[in-house]
Amino acid sequence: MLWQDLSRYFSDLEVKKLINLVPINGVRLGTTSAGILDNTEPDLVVLELQRDCNLAGVFTSSTLKAAPVKICERNLSLRSPEYIIVNTGIANSGTGKQGLIDAESVCEYLAEITNSHIEAVMPCSTGKVGEYLPVKKILTAIPNALKNLSPSGWSEAAQGILTIDSGPKGTSKTIMDDKVNITGIVKGSGMIKPNMATMLAFIATDAKIDQELLNYALTQAVNKTFNRLTIDRDTSTNDSAFLIATGKSGVVVDDGNFDIFYSDLVSLFDELALAIIKDPVDAKHILEISVINAASEFEASRIAFEIAESLSVKTAISNRNPFWGYILVAIGHVNLNDLNEKKINIWINENHVVIDGCVNPHLTGDVDDLFDEVLAMKIDLARGLASERVLSNEVLHHAI
Numbered sequence: 373m374l375w376q377d378l379s380r381y382f383s384d385l386e387v388k389k390l391i392n393l394v395p396i397n398g399v400r401l402g403t404t405s406a407g408i409l410d411n412t413e414p415d416l417v418v419l420e421l422q423r424d425c426n427l428a429g430v431f432t433s434s435t436l437k438a439a440p441v442k443i444c445e446r447n448l449s450l451r452s453p454e455y456i457i458v459n460t461g462i463a464n465s466g467t468g469k470q471g472l473i474d475a476e477s478v479c480e481y482l483a484e485i486t487n488s489h490i491e492a493v494m495p496c497s498t499g500k501v502g503e504y505l506p507v508k509k510i511l512t513a514i515p516n517a518l519k520n521l522s523p524s525g526w527s528e529a530a531q532g533i534l535t536i537d538s539g540p541k542g543t544s545k546t547i548m549d550d551k552v553n554i555t556g557i558v559k560g561s562g563m564i565k566p567n568m569a570t571m572l573a574f575i576a577t578d579a580k581i582d583q584e585l586l587n588y589a590l591t592q593a594v595n596k597t598f599n600r601l602t603i604d605r606d607t608s609t610n611d612s613a614f615l616i617a618t619g620k621s622g623v624v625v626d627d628g629n630f631d632i633f634y635s636d637l638v639s640l641f642d643e644l645a646l647a648i649i650k651d652p653v654d655a656k657h658i659l660e661i662s663v664i665n666a667a668s669e670f671e672a673s674r675i676a677f678e679i680a681e682s683l684s685v686k687t688a689i690s691n692r693n694p695f696w697g698y699i700l701v702a703i704g705h706v707n708l709n710d711l712n713e714k715k716i717n718i719w720i721n722e723n724h725v726v727i728d729g730c731v732n733p734h735l736t737g738d739v740d741d742l743f744d745e746v747l748a749m750k751i752d753l754a755r756g757l758a759s760e761r762v763l764s765n766e767v768l769h770h771a772i
Contacts, residue, residue, distance in 0.1 A: 392544065393526035393527055393530070393542050393543070393544050393555050393557070394526075394544035394546065394553045394555050395523035395524050395526070395553075395555070396523070396553055396554075396555050396576040396577065396578050396616075396618060396620075397523070397553075397578050397618060397620035397621070398421065398422040398425055398576075398578060398616075398618025398619070398620045399419060399420070399421055399422075399425075399523065399576045399616060399618060400419070400420045400521040400522055400523050400525065401417060401418070401419050401420075401521065401522065401523075401525030401526060401528070401529040402417070402418045402420075402516075402517040402518055402519065402520035402521035402522065402525055402529075403416070403417045403418075403517060403520060403525060403528040403529050403531070403532035404416050404513050404516040404517040404520055404532075405513065406459065406506070406509045406510050406512070406513035407509055407513075408459060408460065408461035408462055408499075408506055408509055408510070409461040409462075409499075414528065414531050414532035415459060415460045415461050415532060416457070416458070416459050416460075416510060416513050416514070416517050416532065417457070417458040417459075417517065417528075417529045417532040417533055418455060418456070418457050418458075418482070418514065418517040418518060418521065419455065419456040419457075419458075419529070419574060420454070420455055420486075420518075420521055421453060421454055421455065421456070421616060421618070422618055422620075423452070423454055424452075424619070425452075425616055425617060425618040425619060426452070426581060426582065426583045426586050426616070426617045426619075427448070427452070427453045427494075427586075427614060427615070427616050427617075428583070428586045428587045428589070428590040428591075428614070428615045429444060429445075429448050429494070429590070429612065429613065429614050429615075430590055430591060430594050430612070430613045431444065431445055431611060431612050431613075432609060432610060432611035432612070434609045434611075436465075436466070436609050437609055438463055438464055438465035438466075438467075438471070438497060438609040438610045439464045439465070439467060439471035439472045439474070439475045439497075440464055440475045440495040440496055440497045440610065440612075441609070441610060441611075441612060442472065443472070443475050443476065443479065443494075443495055444494045444495065444496070444612060446491075447479075447491045447492070447493065447494060448494065450491045451489060451491040451492050452492065453492055453493070453494050454486075454488045454489075454492040454493070455482055455483075455486065455488060455492065455493045455494065456493075456494045456495075456496060456574070456614065457478060457479070457482055457493060457494070457495055457496070457514070457517075458495075458496040458497070458498075458529075458532070458533050458572065459478075459496075459497050459498075459499075459505070459510055460497075460498050460499050460532065460533055460534060460535050460559075461499040461500065461535070462497060462499045462500055462503050462504070462505050462506065463497050463498055463499045463500060463501050463503075463609070463610050464497040464504070464505045465497070465501045465502070465609040465610055466501050466502040466609070467502070467503070467504055467505075470504060471504065471505070474504060474505040474507050475495045475497070475505070476490070477507050477511070478493075478495055478505070478507065478510055478511065478514075479493035479495055481511050481514060482514055485514070485515065485518070486518070494614070496572055496610070496612050497610060498533070498535055498559065498572055498610050499535050501609070526542060526555055526557060527540065527542070529557060529574070530542040530557040530559075533557065533559040533572055533574075534559050535559065537559055537560070540557070541557065541558050541559065541560075541644060541647035541648065542555070542556060542557035542558070542644075543555070543556060543640055543643045543644060543647075544556075544640075545636055545639070545640050547632075547633065547636040548579075548623060548629070548632060548633065548636075551621055551622075551623050552577060552578060552579045552621050552623050552625075552633070553577065553578050553621070554575065554576070554577040554579075554636065554637060554640050555575070555576055555577075556573065556574065556575035556576070556640055556641070556644055557573070557574055557575075557644075558571055558572065558573040558574075558644040558647065558648060559571060559572050559573075560572075560648040571598065571611055571613070571648060572610070572611070572612050572613075573598070573612070573613040573614065573644060574613075574614050574616075575613070575614065575615050575616070575637075575640065575641070575644075576615075576616040576617075576618065577615075577616070577617050577618070577637075578617075578618050578619070578620040578621035578623075579617055579619070579621055579623050579624070579625045579633060580617065580618075580619030580621070580622070580623065580624045580625065581617040581619075581624075581625045581633075582626075585625065585626070585627075585630065586615060586617050589615065589630075589633075589634055589637060590613065590614075590615040592634070592638075593615075593634070593637055593638050593641045594613055594641070596638055596641070596642075597638065597641040597642050597644070597645040598613060598641065598644075598645055598648075600645070600760075600761060600762050600763060601645055601648060601649060601762070601763050601764070602677055602680050602681055602762060602763075602764050645763065646658070646763065649763050649764065649765050650765070656690075656745070656765075656766065657689060657744075657745060657746065657747050657765060657766050658745065658746045658747070658763065658764075658765060659680060659689070659747050659749065659763065659764040659765055659766065660746065660747065660748045660749065660761060660762075660763055661676045661679045661680050661749050661751070661761065661762045661763075661764070662676070662748070662749065662750045662751070662759065662760075662761045663675045663676045663751045663753065663759060663760055663761075664750065664751070664752050664753070664759040665752050665753050665754050665755060665756060665757065665758075665759070666753045666755055666756055666758045666759065666760070667708075667753075667755040667756040667758065668756065668758050669758045669759075669760055671706075671708065671753075671755075671756075671758065672753075672758050672759055672760035673760040673762070674706050675702075675703055675706050675708075675751065675753070676751075676760050676761065676762035677762055678702045678703070678705050678706050679699055679702045679703070679749065679751070679762075680762045680763075680764035681764070682698060682699075682701070682702040682705075684698040684701060684702070685698045685699060685702060686766045689747065689766040690766050696718055696720065696725040696726050696731065697731070699718055699726075699749065699751065700713075700716070700718075700726065700729075703716065703751070708755075711753070711755070712754070712755075713729040714728050714729045715728065715729070715752075715753070715754035715755075716728070716729045716751070716752065716753060716754070717751075717752040717754070718749065718750065718751050718752070719748075719749070719750040720747060720748070720749050720750075721744055721746075721747060721748050722748075723735065
């Protein structure tokens with residue numbers, strides 16, 4: 373069940389140790405430092421996939437896609453991927469023709485030394501925009517990343533894909549009568565806005581899933597989780613999410629048991645999404661905005677995002693001031709036709725703060741009751757049956 377009992381999730385994420393990430397048979401990961409930003413931090417990750425696995429990918433909706441995203445989209449349509457290579461520090465975005473040449477050079481070299489094919493390599497980059505890849509540094513470091521390949525390399529990889537993140541993010545699940553494993557890692561902290569967020573996500577399962585069903589599973593899971601995140605309205609040029617199915621467990625996921633698998637998959641995606649929202653060091657609250665009884669899902673989504681991205685709402689929360697009036701202001705920004713403000717009701721952490729469009733005159737309790745670690749806002753528009761939920765935090769800025 374999505375985003376239920378967020379306080380429990382918040383606590384779990386606080387103590388989760390990435391050393392417990394479960395290896396996925398058929399996937400090996402190697403991490404190293406290429407010195408991309410002239411330091412010794414891990415900044416280069418290679419994922420090696422067995423040759424008979426399936427991979428699905430979902431990418432940024434930005435019209436200004438970074439060079440590696442363009443190559444990934446092309447390669448994914450041509451050949452089954454065998455390698456994913458990820459660099460941090462430089463996004464290779466806004467780099468024109470040279471950016472494509474640089475990304476292709478990395479793919480070509482990796483394919484050459486692994487006896488693979490250039491179109492079987494998927495490049496991913498994240499970091500500073502408008503700077504060229506230090507290709508020589510990356511090529512020099514690739515052999516060491518390959519040397520470090522290990523089925524247990526998930527935790528190191530989670531560290532190696534970070535940029536401004538406060539820490540690595542990952543989780544694992546064992547499902548379907550303990551016969552199937554799923555493990556995922558993600559990076560993302562600032563520039564968070566669908567679709568999807570400034571994020572790279574790598575999720576793998578040892579279930580056997582055909583390509584069409586895998587594509588559907590990833591698209592739907594992303595739409596329900598990563599595409600329901602926002603912090604600062606900015607959509608990245610590099611967003612990429614991958615779902616790998618190796619088939620090594622021998623368990624086949626098909627139409628008959630898909631719902632069971634999918635429910636657990638979305639739960640894992642949800643944990644990763646919550647980890648992104650929680651990541652910024654300035655984030656003190658998770659904001660859950662639920663809009664119910666809207667005329668359409670589109671309408672509910674627009675209002676939820678308007679509230680989540682309102683600087684007035686965020687500022688009030690940061691200053692620990694009552695903020696329900698700003699929620700009403702944000703709703704008004706959407707300019708809905710025939711909106712009857714007298715039917716609007718708002719709850720914050722189950723406190724009924726707005727009744728029929730007006731502040732509840734009988735509101736009791738300390739204002740601190742509205743400032744728990746998780747702020748669950750529910751807005752009832754009384755216009756229909758549609759609903760949507762969005763996650764955010766109160767962070768007003770982020771570093772690049």
